Amino acid sequence: MCRTYNTIGSLTTLKSSLEKNNIYDFKSVKEVIAFQKSYSTSRQKLISIHENLIENEKNSLNVNLPILKIEVETQRHQAAQQLTQEIDLLKEQFNIIQNKISTNYFQKITSNLMSWNYKRKIKQKESVFEIEIEMSLAKILEDYQFKSDRLQFISSNFNDAVNESVRNHLSELERKKSVIDGLNNYIYGALGEQKVVKKLECLTDDYFLINDFSVTFSPAIYNRKENDYIKSVQIDHILVAPSGIFLIETKNWSEKSIQNLSLRSPVEQIKRANFVLYYILNSEKSNYRLRLDKHHWGDKKTPIKNLIVLTKTKPIEEFQYVKILTIDELINYINYFKPIFSSDETKKIAEMIIQLNS
Numbered sequence: 001m002c003r004t005y006n007t008i009g010s011l012t013t014l015k016s017s018l019e020k021n022n023i024y025d026f027k028s029v030k031e032v033i034a035f036q037k038s039y040s041t042s043r044q045k046l047i048s049i050h051e052n053l054i055e056n057e058k059n060s061l062n063v064n065l066p067i068l069k070i071e072v073e074t075q076r077h078q079a080a081q082q083l084t085q086e087i088d089l090l091k092e093q094f095n096i097i098q099n100k101i102s103t104n105y106f107q108k109i110t111s112n113l114m115s116w117n118y119k120r121k122i123k124q125k126e127s128v129f130e131i132e133i134e135m136s137l138a139k140i141l142e143d144y145q146f147k148s149d150r151l152q153f154i155s156s157n158f159n160d161a162v163n164e165s166v167r168n169h170l171s172e173l174e175r176k177k178s179v180i181d182g183l184n185n186y187i188y189g190a191l192g193e194q195k196v197v198k199k200l201e202c203l204t205d206d207y208f209l210i211n212d213f214s215v216t217f218s219p220a221i222y223n224r225k226e227n228d229y230i231k232s233v234q235i236d237h238i239l240v241a242p243s244g245i246f247l248i249e250t251k252n253w254s255e256k257s258i259q260n261l262s263l264r265s266p267v268e269q270i271k272r273a274n275f276v277l278y279y280i281l282n283s284e285k286s287n288y289r290l291r292l293d294k295h296h297w298g299d300k301k302t303p304i305k306n307l308i309v310l311t312k313t314k315p316i317e318e319f320q321y322v323k324i325l326t327i328d329e330l331i332n333y334i335n336y337f338k339p340i341f342s343s344d345e346t347k348k349i350a351e352m353i354i355q356l357n358s
Contacts (some may be wrong), residue, residue: 001201001203001204001205002200002201002203002204002205002207002209002239003207003208003209003350004197004200004201004209004211005203005208005209005210005354005357006210006211006213006357007211007212008079008190008193008194008197008210008211008212008236008237009193009211009212009214009234009236010186010187010189010190010192010193010236011014011029011186011190011193011194012212013186014029014032014183014186014187014190015074017179017183017186018032018076018179018180018183021175023176023179023180025176027234029187029190029191030191030196032180032187033187033191035176035177035180036177036181036187037178039173040095042173043170043173044116046169046170046173047162047166049166050162050165050166050169051162053165054154054158054161054165055163057150057154058083058151058154058155058158061147061150061154062151064147065144065147065148065151068140068143068144069144070329071140072137072140072141072144073136075136075140076133076137079136079137080129080133081131083125083129083132083133085127086125087122087125087126087129090121090122090125091118091122092275093118094115094118094119094122097111097114097115097118097133098115098140118307125164138280139230170266174319188252189250189251189252191252192250192251192252192309192311193211193236193237193250193252195250195252195311195327196236196237196248196250196309196311196327196330197209197211197237197264198325199330199331200239200248200330200331201238202331203239203241203270203331203334206241206242206343206346207239207240207241207242207346208239208240208241208346208347208350208354209237209238209239209358210237210238210239210240210350210353210354211236211237212231212234212236213233213234213236213237213238213273213353213356213357214232214234214235214357215232215233215275215356215357216231216232217230217231217232218231220270221275221276221279223272223275226275230274230275230276231301233272233273233276233277234269234273235247235248235249235269235270235273236248236250237249237250238277238353239334240346240349240350240353241334241337241339241346242300242339242340242341242342242343242346243303243334243337243338243341244303244304244305244337244340244341245277245281245302245303245304245305245349245353246304246305246307246334247270247273247274247277247305247306247307248307248308248309248310248330249269249270249307249308249309250309250311251266251308251309251310251311252309252310252311252312253310253312253313254312254313266308267308267319267322270306270307270308270322271306271321271322274304274321277304277353278302278304280305280356281302281349281352281353282301282302291317302349303340305323305337306321306322306323307322307324307325307333308322308323308325308332309325309327309330310323310324310325310326311326314326315317341357
């Protein structure tokens with residue numbers, strides 16, 4: 001199996017963009033696409049779930065409210081009974097003092113004061129009797145009133161109750177859909193790149209696949225022929241093979257996208273990457289580090305072939321220095337070229353490119 005390095009670039013960008021928007025639900029591109037396709041179904045499913053929740057709440061309130069009403073009356077009776085007992089106890093103590101005969105002047109004054117105090121307490125207790133009962137029931141009455149109002153609202157406005165219940169969930173679903181729709185280029189780019197990787201991974205372990213190759217330069221590398229100062233390059237895949245290096249740019253484009261003049265030309269992109277890689281790998285410094293086996297004619301060069309793989313459709317035109325292939329043509333094209341490097345040389349070249357990428 002081909003030795004593979006790095007996650008594909010579109011997938012890395014996709015995951016990063018989702019995480020920036022606090023979306024962690026998806027483990028693969030297929031799951032993201034499945035979410036897009038099933039959005040309407042998921043939306044309706046959410047509404048159905050909350051319809052059931054509201055219906056269950058209504059049924060539960062119908063059962064619990066009569067029970068709660070009985071509990072209110074029970075607590076009311078208990079509170080009244082307790083207050084009555086407190087008043088009766090005060091009256092009993094008042095009567096004891098009233099019936100007590102005192103001959104001493106100071107005892108009479110004390111008894112009168114105590115009788116007056118008990119009468120005051122009894123009167124106060126009786127005047128706030130109902131208020132104290134209501135205060136002791138305040139919490140349970142509030143609960144009863146809330147549930148009663150809730151039942152009335154659900155019974156009269158069932159759809160409004162459902163919409164209120166599901167609102168935040170639908171809002172989050174719509175937010176995810178909006179974010180994901182804005183990442184369609186990365187989604188379908190990642191899907192195309194995954195297809196290419198899957199094809200290439202079928203090659204033997206003499207091949208090295210480096211995904212999402214990206215490197216920057218300071219100072220820039222100057223391409224005299226194109227009068228271009230190159231500060232950075234990025235390419236979807238680099239396949240280091242016994243037959244040389246294949247630069248592969250993957251496009252999951254429709255025929256309409258191919259005709260779109262506003263989309264950047266992948267031909268120019270891959271030609272720039274080719275120039276940079278050839279410049280680096282065939283420099284004297286690289287030749288010294290690679291130490292490829294000598295040929296009696298001279299030093300070996302590292303051939304680099306440019307491939308654009310289109311996973312849907314490809315143009316009928318041919319382009320200089322770049323081969324346009326469908327995904328089904330990819331492996332046969334690679335296998336067409338005869339090996340020029342040993343396993344050790346192929347590995348050395350791959351390791352140097354991996355170091356450049358890091």
